[in-house]
Structure formats: structure tokens, C-alpha cells
Amino acid sequence: MAIEGWERLPGGAIQENVAIDVSVASGEHAGRHAWVLRTDAPSAVAVSHSRPEEFELLRVALAAGVRVPEPLFLCADGEGPDFFVMGRVPGIAAGHRLSKEDSLVPDRPALARELGENLARLHRVTPGAASLAFLGEPPADPARASIAAYRRDLDALGAPRGEAWPALEWGLAWCARHAPEPLPACLLHRDYRTGNYLVHEGRLAAVLDWEFAGWGDPREDLGWMLARCWRFARPDREAGGIGTAADFLSGYARAGGRETGFAETRYWQVMAHLRWAVIALQQAERHRSGAQASLELALTAHIVPELEQEVLLLTEGPP
């Protein structure tokens, strides 16, 4: 086997991705291949899964009919950082381009429906598979569990300097007051949004970045995809700046997902903005604490007021 090309791919704050061109002389994989090698960046965050866990998530997703890069080989022998190799899927992920350039997405309703259908296939995976035991037990009430977790996160973030975020606290109090009855838990991607999937020739090619996947309420993934903070250049297109919420949600229902109206996702859009705000504060804290001086991490703090404004707008009344 010979590695003929090696190029680091941009954009991995948490993981590093390297495009490799490989030539295999003989055996099952004989031939030339375009693969991606994925390993930990020096600054991995605690909540993300390990490479072996992510490899298993890709296998489960692929078996469920979700479009993902094909997981090929895993190396976790302890001699150096864990890594795995997966198929390299052509396509564009950049949200500012996919939301703006119609030539990349000639049929927006079709892509929005595809995104819904694909998510519905993932949500058919329910707790029980032994290979996903590392995900732990599903929370009995995911919304309340998330609220408690985000409050703990804010306490930890505020402790060093006596800081606090009243607008986010207001959003959390509103979510606690209006928490819906939980739905049966299923496998969530937890970062299913424009920017984290590849589009090739107008079609959904592969969903990336599985490091936050876990058990939860399926509406959490719907709210994340529909939240204004992930619409890039086109905030008028509710489904990730790509298409309408109606198209996305009809694709979701058509592939076996629960019938859900846009209004019902509002609660989960609030949760989405709260979660992104907490993550943004955590990223900024890595810079502020001196753990990792970084312009990108520093600027992430300045996204938070926009998320606060969205939380205030969405919570003026009951859900």
C-alpha cells in the first residue's frame, strides 16, 4: 500500500481530517482510493466521542440508511493517537455558499426534503444495540436533563470571574416552565445542520461530524436544523438556509419520522440557541483561560448576544 497524496482538510477545531490518496497493490482493497483519515486535534473537548466510538456511530448510521462517509478501518492500538479511515465523499459543506448559490442547490425543496428523510432514518435507531453501550442510558426526560446540564455549564463558566448570563437564564427558566412531554428516545446526531453535511450536484451526499451523537428527544435535532442561528445568508429559509421548514418536515414525516409542525419545533429552537450559546461560551473560555490562544475561539464569544436576542424573541409568549 502506498500513500500518494496527503492534504490536511480545513475546519476541524476538534478533529483533524486529512485527505489521503492511496494505492493498494493487492487484496480486498486493491486499487486506487480517495479516503479521509480522521484523528483528534490537539485540543479535543471532553464532550466529544472518541474516534472508535465515532467509527461505530458511522457504522450504525450507514446500516440505518443514513448518508455518511463509509467507515473503513479503525486503529486504536494505543501506539499514538487513535484514528480511522473513511471514504472521501465529494461535495461542498460551506453554509454561506449552500445558502446563497442556487447553482449548488438547483432544487431547494428536494434537498430540504432529503435532509428530513435522512434524519428520519437516523431517528429509527432506538436504544438497545450493544455496540452503542458507550452512549449510556437515554435520559428519561431529555429536555429537563439538558436544562440541568446547561445550568451546570453556565455555573462552571461563570465561577472563575463571577460572571452570569441573565438572558440565557431567562431562556432556561422558560424552557423549564414549558417543557413538553418527552417522546421515546432515539439516536440523535446533535449537530445536524448546514455546514455539517456535504452537497454534491444538488443532492445530500454525506452527513459529517458525529462526535456529539447521543440518545434524546427527536425534536431536538429538528429544532437544531431549523434554528435561525444555522441559516447563514438566508434567514428566511428556516431549514438551514436551504429550504422551507415545511419541505424539511414533510420529508421527515414521509420517511417515517413523527408528523411535526414548525410551531412545535419552536421550543426546541430555543433549546438550540441556548445550547449553541453555552458551547460558544465554552469555546471562548478556552481562549480566555489561556488554555488555547485563538482568534477564532475569541470571536465566538461575540456570537452570544445574537443568540440571546433570538432566545428573547422566541420566548415572548408561551410556546
Added chain:
Amino acid sequence: MKVEPAAADLLDIARATLLAEIAPSLPAQQRYTALMVANAMAVAARDLAAPAQDADEIARLAALLGDWTPPGGDALREGTARLAARIREGRFDEPAAKALLLEHLRTTTRARLAVSNPRALARQPGKAT
């Protein structure tokens, strides 16, 4: 007397020069980094130019909290932490208290947005989608 042009002016002209004369000739990855640098300089310039609003915010916090006398030292930080704790306790559920709280949160958030991302100020209440 300080030497003029000083901080805000220097940031503005440095940013304009970066965008006009350096960024266009960079490869894509470095251009992206240059745009982040320009963005950071814009935030910093707006921060320097922002009117002092701490006294207003402390007064609003005192009105909301009722039994709180702003201490010496970092009153803004302490009042903000106290308000956050009371919100978490669910103390602003009653309509009049809630209206007053939301007014404070909107005002505070608008001031933060004016520095961090003034373009988002165009968003209007009742238009959340």
C-alpha cells in the same frame, strides 16, 4: 494630551488597509483568517466607541432586584449574577415582574449587540421565525 489619531481611529484605518491591500492577495485559507482579524478589529473599535452604560445598567438592576444596594467594587458583575440566580429560581413569572425583566434583558442585549454584531440589531420583536 494623547497623540492623535488614537486607538479607535488607528483600528479603523488598520482594518481598512488590511481589507483593501492585504486580504485580496491572500490564498483562500489565509484570506479567511484575515477577515477574522478584520472582524476582531471592528468589534474592538466599536467597544472603544460605545457609550458608558454601566451606571444605567446598575440602576436597572437595582430596580429589578428591589432589596439590593449596589456595592462598591464590581457592582455590575454582582448585580448581574444576583439577577441570573433569581431568574433561575423562577422569581419573574408574575406578568408585571416578567415585563420589567424582559425590558431589561432586551436593553442589555441590544447594548451587547451594538458592540458584537450591530447588523443583528435590525431584528424586531415579534419577528422570530
